[in-house]
Amino acid sequence: MVEISSNLLLVAFFLYLIATICFAISVTGRKWRDKQGDVTGNRLGMVGYMVTAIGFIFNVGYFITRWLAAGHVPVSNMFEYTTFLGMALTFAFLILYGIYKTNVLGMFTLPIVMLIIAFASVFPTEVEPLIPALQSNWLKIHVTTTALGQGILSIGFAAGLIYLVRTLDFNKRDKKVFWLEFIMYCLVSLVSFILIRYVFGLFQYQAVFQYVNEAGEEAEMVYHMPAVLAPHQGTPVSSGVMEPLLSMPVWLRSDDANTVLWSLGTGVLVYAVLRLLLRKPLGGAVQPLLKNINPDTVDEVSYRAIAIGFPVFTLGGLIFAMIWAQIAWTRFWGWDPKEVWALITFLFYAAYLHLRLSRGWHGEPSAWLCVIGFVIIMFNLIFVNLVIAGLHSYA
C-alpha cells in the first residue's frame, strides 16, 4: 500500500511538470495566434488547468492510500507534512485560478509545488507510529487546516514574485534587483540541494566518522555527502573518503552544516553558470516572458490569496492549535517556539492587511511583504522543526 501511495505521488509530480509546461507555453507563446489573431495560448492554459486538476487527484490518491497504510492521517513527520503542504498549494492554486484565470500563476506556482514535494522526499519516508501526544482527531484537523492556510498564503508569494519579476527594472543594479536575485539564488540552491542529495543517494555514498559528542563521549556520525566539515575531533573510519577541510565545534550538527554548505556552494555554481549563459539577472531573463501580464491583476491575486488564506491559517494554526494544546498538553498556549512562530506568522499577515488597507501599500511593497511572509512560513517549517528543538520538533 505504501508503495502504491509513493507511485501515485510520482505520477502527480510528473503531471504537475506537464501542467507547468502547458502554462509556460500559454503565457509566452504569443506567436501562436491563429488566422483570426485569436490567442491559442489561452486554450493551453485550460489544458494546464485540467492536467493540474488530474495531478491533484493523484496527489489526493497518494494521501488516502498512505492514510490507509499507516492507519493515521499522514501529516506527522517532515516528509508527510511537507508533501501535504505541496498538495495544499495545488489546491489553493485550483481555487485562485478558478477566480482569476491567470495562466502565469500556474507557471510560477506549480514549479514551487514540485520543489516542495521533491524537498519532502529528502526526509525519511517510512510510515512512523504516532507517539501518544499525537493520537488525536485534532491532529487531522489542526495540521491539515494549518497546511492549507499556509498553502493559500504561499500563492500570495507566487503572485508577489510574478509582480516583482514583471515590474522591477533589471537594468539598474539596485537593492531591489539584488534581493530579487537573492530569492532566485535561494530557489536555485534548493534545486541543487535536492539534486545532489539524489545523486549521492544513487551512488549510496557514505563516510563514517568517529567523533566526540556534546556529552564528551565517542560516537559515530554517518555522512551521505563528502565531508567538507568534519565533526568535533572527528576522524574518518571509512577508507577512501574525502579529507575534511574544517573541523566544527561540538554544538553544531556538522553533517547538517555540511549538507547546507554543499547546497549553497552548488547553488553558487549553478547560479553563476546561469548568469553567464543568460548574461542578465535571472529575473531580467524571465521578465520579457511576462510583458503581457497586467501587474494590477497579479497584485490583486496576491491580496486575494492572503485574504482567503489568513482566516484559514488563523483557524488551523492558532485556534485549532490552542484547542488541541488544551487537550493534549493541559494548556492552550505554552510559548513553545513553534507556537510562537505561528503567532508571528499571524501578526505578520495582520500587519500586511493593515498596511494594505489603511496605508495604501499596494503593488511593489505589498509584493515584497508576500515574499517575506513566505520566508516566515518556510522558516517555521524548516528551521523551527529541525533546528530549534521544542515540543513540536520532528528531528
Add this chain to the structure above:
Amino acid sequence: MEKIKCECGHFNPYGTHLCESCGKPLDDKDKNASMVDMRYEGVARRSQTYNKTIIDKIWNFFSSVKVGIGIIVLTLIASSVGTIFPQEMYIPSNVNPAEHYENEYGIAGQIYYTLGFHNLYGSWWYMALIAGLGISLIIASLDRVVPLYRALKMQKVSRNEGFLKRQRMFGIHEPDAPEQTVEDTKWFLSKKRYKVREENGSLLAEKNRFARWGPYINHVGLIIFLTGCVLRFFPGMYVDELVWVREGETEAIPGTDREYYIENEEFFVELYDENDETFAPALQRAGGPQVQTYQTNAVLYQSEGTGTVGTEPELTEVKSDEIQVNHPLRFDNFALYQMDYKLNELNVMSLSMNDRASGEKIGTIDIDLFDPQGEYDLGNGYRVVIDSYFPNFEFNEDGEPSTVSDIPDNPAFIFQMFSPEHPEEGEYSFVGIQRNEDVFGENDYEMSFEGVETKDVTALTVRKDLTLPFLIAGGSIFMIGLIQGSYWSHRRIWLRRFGGEIWTAGHTNKHWASLKKDFVALSRETGLEVPEDKQAKKAMKEKEPNGRDDSNG
C-alpha cells in the same frame, strides 16, 4: 462644533468630507481631486477632527493605524527574540538559570539572561505591548465604526454629480432607450443578488454591506480574547496542580478543597510492537521501543461533606475513566491529565530474620515502605524493631546516614533484633539495597532480603481554567468577523439619469476585479458600457503601454 449643511439639505457633523446623504465633496481637497477618498465614506472621525486636549492627543495616537501596525510589528519582533534560546520554563528545573544560560549558550546566553529574555513573555514590557495592542484596537475601532455606520445608513440613492464623477469607476452613456436600460439594470442586478433601491430614476445597487463590519467584529473578538487572558491573573480562575497517585491508592485532588478524590486502579505503558509490518522500518531506524499509550485507569470520588484533615472521608464514586494523553478525565470545570509516571516504585519489602550459625529462618516481615510499623513480633521472644528508616538513603556531608527524600527509591533500615539470647538490648543491623552490615561487630542474628513488591505511580495534572469561556467566545467572534470581512466585499453601483445620459459609478472596499466582472456581465445584458477604471488607466499610463489586450494576464 456646528454642523455643516449640504446643498441637499442634510446636516453633517463637523469634519465631514463627503456629505453623508448625497456624497457631495465638502472640502476643497476633494473638490479638486479626480477621485475622492472613499475610505470610511468621507465621514467625520474624531481623530481627524480634533487635536487640542491631551485626551484628543491620546485618542489620536491610539486610533492611528500607523501606530497599531507599529505595535503589531514590535510584538512580532519581541516574540521572535523569545525563541532564540529556550524560555526559562523549558530548561531543567534543577539548575540555576543564570549558570545554565551561560554554560549552554556562552556569552550570548549570558546577555540573554541578563536582559531578562529568558522570561520574555511574562515581562512587563511584553505585557505592555499586548495592552497597547488592546487599547489601540478599541480606540481605532470606535473612531471609525460609529461614523461609518451613520454614513452607510444615511446614504441617499440619488448621489451628487461631484460624488459620482470622482469615483474610481465612472462612465457616462447615452443609450437609445434610457428608461428601458434603467429597468433592465434594476432587474439584472437584483438577479445578481444586489439590493436595488430606486429614487426618481436613480438606482443604488448594494451588496454585502455586512462585510464592512467584519474588521470591527473581529477586533471585538480579539478584545474579548485578551480580556480572557487578563482574567487568568485573578485568584480562583485558574488551577494548576500535580498529583501523584500509586496504584491501588486514593488521593485528594489538590485545588478541590478535599471535595474530590482520585483512585489509581492501574497505570501502564504500552509499547508499539516492533514486528508490526507497517512500522517496523521506522522503529528500526529510531533504534528503540516507541510508546503507544500511557494510561491510568482512574476512579473519581466525591466526599460527603468537606472531610477535615485526618479523618477518613466518606467517598461516593462519581465516575471511572481511562485517562490517556489526549483524553483527560473531566468533572465540574476540572480536568485531570496524564502528565508523568514512574514504573516499579518500591512499595513493600520483605525481610527475614535468620540465625547466622544454623541458617535457620526465624520469621519474615513485610514492611510497607510508605508506612512502616515500629515493631514486628515474630513470636517465641523474637521481635524486630525499626530503629531508623531512610527511604532514599545516602551518607550526608558528615558521613552520617540520612535520606534525600520521602520516596523509597533506595530504602535502608537500622533494625534492632530481639531474641531470647538478646532480650534486653537486641542486636543492631543495617540493611539497605545491596548492603547488609553489622553495626557493632558480631551478631548472632541477621536480617536478609527476601523480596520486594513494586507499584506503578501515575502523575496527573489538575487543571481548572475558568477563562476558557471568554477565550472560546473571543476566538469564535474573531473568526466570524474575520471571515465576514475577508470572504465578502461591499460593492455598490450607482446609476443616475440626466436627460438622455446615464451616469454609472461603482465602488467596492476590496477586490475590484470582482466588481468589474459584475459590470461586464451587466454590460452584456443591458448594453451599458463598462465604466472606466481610473486607477487602472493611471497605472497603464505609468508603465509603458504595449497596446495589446491583457486577457491572458
